[in-house]
Amino acid sequence: MPAADTGLADLDRLPKTETNVISLLDDRGSLADGFAELLTPDQIGQAMRLMLLSRAIDDRVTKLQRLGRAGTYSPVHGQEATVVGSALALDPARDWMVPASREQPAMIRHGLPLDRLLAGYMGKINFSRIPDNVRLLPRNQSIASQLPHAVGLAWALKLRHVAGVVLVYFGDGASSEGDFHEAMNLAGVQSVPLIFVLINNQFAISTPVAKQAAVTNLAVRAAGYGFPGFTVDGNDLFAVYAATQWAVMRALAGGGPTLIEARTYRVGFHNTSDNPKDYRDEVEVTAAVARDPIERLRKYATGVGAWSTDIEIRTMKGIASELESAYLRAVAVPRPGPGDIFEHTAASLSTRVRRQRRQVKGEEDNG
Amino acid sequence: MPAADTGLADLDRLPKTETNVISLLDDRGSLADGFAELLTPDQIGQAMRLMLLSRAIDDRVTKLQRLGRAGTYSPVHGQEATVVGSALALDPARDWMVPASREQPAMIRHGLPLDRLLAGYMGKINFSRIPDNVRLLPRNQSIASQLPHAVGLAWALKLRHVAGVVLVYFGDGASSEGDFHEAMNLAGVQSVPLIFVLINNQFAISTPVAKQAAVTNLAVRAAGYGFPGFTVDGNDLFAVYAATQWAVMRALAGGGPTLIEARTYRVGFHNTSDNPKDYRDEVEVTAAVARDPIERLRKYATGVGAWSTDIEIRTMKGIASELESAYLRAVAVPRPGPGDIFEHTAASLSTRVRRQRRQVKGEEDNG
Amino acid sequence: MPSEDDGPTSTHDASILEAIRSALSDEMERNERVVVLGMDVGRLGGVFRATQGLQSRFGPDRVVDTPMSEGAIVGASLGLAIGGMVPVAEIQFLGFTHQAYHQIGFQLARYRFRSRGRYHAQVTIRAPFGGGTRTPEFHADSLEAQFTQTPGISVVCPAFPDDAKGMLLTAIRDPDPVMYLEPQRIYRTVRGSVPNGDYTVPFGVSRVVREGTDITLVAWSAAVHLCLLAADQLAEEGVSALVLDLRSIVPLDVEGLVRAVVKTRKAIVVHEAPLTGGFGAEVVATLHEEAFGALDAPVARVASCDTPYPPGALEDYYLPSLDRILLAVRTTLHASG
């Protein structure tokens, strides 16, 4: 791994498990020596809140979907430390985020208002537009397609000498698509400021990662593209944060891309159309639940006095009312109408498409 | 690298350069100790002949192209040891070969008659059909597209419990396509008997490999797919043969795929439409010519008494007359006619297509 | 082997999905070279459960969960076929055939031609498609027309359980590649009687699913059912509409199409794909060329809009609706006096 002039502690000194996974905060919530300063109590509180909010969003939107008030939803459950820890290492005023479709709290931390996030699932497509000042791309349902976009975006930053990095999320399934390879390779060749965050949640729908690839460590692939890659415990907020921060600094310093494989577990269903009981054993899920990233951080944070039952109760109340009012704001937005099919398809519409718009909107067709 | 029960000398004991390239026969034609028995004098003679034939084919078809008697041609010049050395390690009665489009002597060694090879360039498409008993796929002009085909073919051998391996050729350029990644990954997951031979000839048309990838050693990519990969001196017949033989034995023993990167140099033009003077420096080519794979083998073979000026003169005569008569046979085949557009498009033609055939053939249209 | 023309035979009631599932299972039983591969087709039985039970019956070597690599699924299927297997690949949704486009049009469809018949690609690609289920982006697009410019591959779109079975068996046994497109919206809702046993339906033969004399409604896949609804409604208004299900668009049953339309002298064509460049254009152009004098009014196309497929909340406006069909029929009848 090339040494980058990042001013950070050497990545090689981050503690690793015997299977070479970077791990700072263990299952029982105890932190490796020397990392107590990595996150401030404020940051820890913010992380706890985002993770709890994430789970509340999962619950809420799943219920809305069951009631027919929201479309397909992919819960974050189990992966909160991965997405929150990585997002916290970004500067939303400087850096760009390119999501896949299961990174809700990261998008929120990066600046997407909660009401707009909810609105997206509720079919309020105009209201769900990413605000102009938020450096975020829309979710992408074509798995791995966002990877070359992220490369191009990071390349543009480099060409325009704009400070900043791009962070792109994708899954273990995505890592088998050709787009992954082409994007990794081009990122390496152009040495763009990009962090690839591979969320290895063990599944692509029903397909376990063992059927996805013949390697257990997907991070080794980075070596084939000329830049660093490593695996972190994705249920460990500290490890994810430290690794991402290292990669961000490296990219800002002109060191080029990094691949971070965050190893976690998709505790919930793939999405609201899925029933994981059809393909995986409950015992596996139980084991994963025991490694819950929130519980782990809660233990640690409580131990160091950055968290308490009181704070949690207050936080949960705050989350509930924030969610409720965001939901109500989203509900209040009028549903999109037929004309919205034609909005934002192109800067200008052809005669033929304008005629289709009139037909669909039921207006008189004047030729 | 997993040890496979191949009965061969351990791959790790093959001599390597300081940049980790397997190398047995050096530029001056001297062979590393202990490998004199690797190839019999007969095999060496066969290799010399195939390599000389290859160069004669290059010359001949290039001339035919210049005269308008052949279509686009991609010469092998410089890469003969790579394709001949790898082909020699296959058993044509058992193994399959999947070419890219610059492996002429390998195809011949694998059983494609010379007249049919020539016929392919001369537009005699029916005559150029691969004979039924030859385990060879047609050339593929869509770079890297053949890689998943090779995986499927090797997978079929495995599913059907047929002894044999598949060897697929592709270039450094091809290694950047998504197909490369998807094929490598699937091959690893299904552990199919397949040898990926990456012919790194330093160029994809005008693009040097340094712009193709940010790594110098493309073989390292295999590690990301769970199977061995290594680099050999592609101008060294012995090294290519030894590495391929190891991979064949491994695959036959059920060990799965191997990636072999053969590092060589495309001395000639990319194809008959190309002029490399437009994009590369002569001095580089001169250096590559000094590492000529034929000359290197000639020196060695002469030294051990397996080759001589006499043999070479006789061989060149034989090649000349073989080429000439193959060419004449191909010339004698009638040119394809309009009806051939419709042959072999599908087992049965629709009414509409049958009507098009009548039109194109200028026959009466009976409805 | 009974086929469509064999007259009465014993049948059972099934949905389209059930017909597909049992056809797959039966054919795997009959021919041990048949393998099923794709994402999640194994233990899960596919996201729509079309392959449910196959893996436990035939084992993980014949029912294979692949990595997420559409290009390799198709490309490896071609290789499997060359190696003597008979692959039936599932692409999870038709939209994701785009990732495999280079392997479909230029490899699968052309391998027989390129090899001058030395090899052929006996490969079936199954893919669900079509709108109306409020599914996420890319999951509902009707892309069938994009495969009609890739000669060498058949494009078939059954709309009924019996055709689903009969055409799937034809596809699997076809020595050449077939895009077998499944109407996801009506997978479970359209039921019908399906002949038992080994039943096949040839490609390139359209089917009159409702007789009529005043106008012909031409469609394929799920849109056929919209046309049947329209025909019901029209009947109440005293208009007798013939509904023609093309069943396969490549090969196209030019004769059957012309026959049906010449009979009614008026026609419309309905599809879920966007208007411009949709297969409706080919249907109209064919009728224009082959039945020029026999048409009393222009054949109208009722299609989706020339815009990206919208989110579920808007798809009902985007897709051809019963209203738009009825409007087109009335306009056509009116135009022809």
Added chain:
Amino acid sequence: MPSEDDGPTSTHDASILEAIRSALSDEMERNERVVVLGMDVGRLGGVFRATQGLQSRFGPDRVVDTPMSEGAIVGASLGLAIGGMVPVAEIQFLGFTHQAYHQIGFQLARYRFRSRGRYHAQVTIRAPFGGGTRTPEFHADSLEAQFTQTPGISVVCPAFPDDAKGMLLTAIRDPDPVMYLEPQRIYRTVRGSVPNGDYTVPFGVSRVVREGTDITLVAWSAAVHLCLLAADQLAEEGVSALVLDLRSIVPLDVEGLVRAVVKTRKAIVVHEAPLTGGFGAEVVATLHEEAFGALDAPVARVASCDTPYPPGALEDYYLPSLDRILLAVRTTLHASG
């Protein structure tokens, strides 16, 4: 900025290739955000030399030799555009857009829609295509129709040097993505006068390249020149043929098309793509719908065969030929009495 309608302006003589090259160079000079990327576009200047000299003039950061990854070329171009650059990507041959198909139709074409206008994809994809040059497989296929079912992207096919320049500048400045398809066979052979300076040609406006009164020959790209040859020949036989160059197929100039055909009451359409599902079908269907009563005979399609693109030795049989065009014209004239 002068545009097509500005009347006389100073011109120079150039081939299509020269017009493209200088338009690229001028626009890079004008707008420093414009970057050119693709395989071999740098030192070599592209396999057809369309980008020759650009790298030495604008440096390797703005004229970039990419790895062999069509998907990433297109996908990264979208990202570059989001990041404020104006990419002009070259795909070496149109056939290899298949490798990038998922990035073109579903990403490039839909990003504005998906983001509700927050982002747009100001990306031009240049790709040479078309037959008649005895080039290897995949290098000659006419795939334009396959991009007409992907709303959100323009598909333009200039056939003359002035249009090559004017439409390329329009493409690069279009805030939305454009497939700019270049007629490789006539790259160097068709020359003409090209307006100097900043000259643009709008999309969606067809061009009457030869006036005529008896029949209209509709085409785009290289086939326009075949139609001009046919018109010459027909003139000798006393038939006055109007030649209409659509120039862009998406957007389609419905009005201009209908106007030209209504005037002659007879028409044929010529394209190099296979017949079935080719864009000729859309042209015929549009005329059928919009000019039903104004046609004296069916509009015939002259196209390539519904077979894979054959090797060079056979392409002359496969492609629409002068003879087939003349035959179609005579049949049409005959049919209309």
